Amino acid sequence: MTISYWLLILVLAIAAFTIRVLGLFAGDAIKSSRFNWVLDELPGLIVVSLVASSLAGQPLGTWVAAGVALAVAYFTNHVILTMFVGVAAFGLLLWLGV
Template sequence: MTGAHWGVIGILALAAFGIRFIGLIAGSRISGSRFAWVLDEIPGLIVISLVAASLAGQSFQTWIAAAVAVAVAALTNHVIATMIAGAVVYAGLAAIWL
C-alpha cells in the first residue's frame, strides 16, 4: 500500500474516533440538561424511522399488514403476537391478491 492509502485509513480512523467522541460529549451534556428525556426516546425513534423507511414504496397489502401489526402491538404489547399478526395478514392478503 502507498502512503496515500495509509493517509486515507488514518483520516477515516480519526473521523470515526471523532464522531464517537463528539457523541460521548454531547450525550453527557444532554443527560445533564432539561432535554435528558430525548436520550430515553432515541431507541424507539430509531426503530420507527427504520420501519417507516422500509414501508416507503411498498404495496398496499404491506401497509395493511403493518397497520394491523401496529394495532396488535398497541393492544397487546407483545412482540411475538405482533409479528405473527402482521405475517398472517400479509400472507392472507398475498394469497387473495394472487
C-alpha cells in the same frame, strides 16, 4: 498498498473515533440539560423512523399488514405475537393478491 491508501485508512479511523467521542460528549450534555427526555424516547423514535422509511413506496398490502401489526402491538404489547401476526397478515394479503 501505497501511502495514499494508508493515509485514507488513518483519516477514516480518526474520523470514526472523533464521531464516537463527540457523541459521548453530546450525550452527557443532553443528560444534564432540560432535553434529557429525548434520550429516554430515542430507541422508540429510531424504530419508528426505520419502519416508516421501510414502508415508503410500498404497496397497499404492506401498509395494511403493518397496520395490523401495529394494532396487535398496541393491544397486546407482545413482540413475538406482533411479528407473527404481521407476517401472517402480509402472507395472507399477498396470497389474496392485495
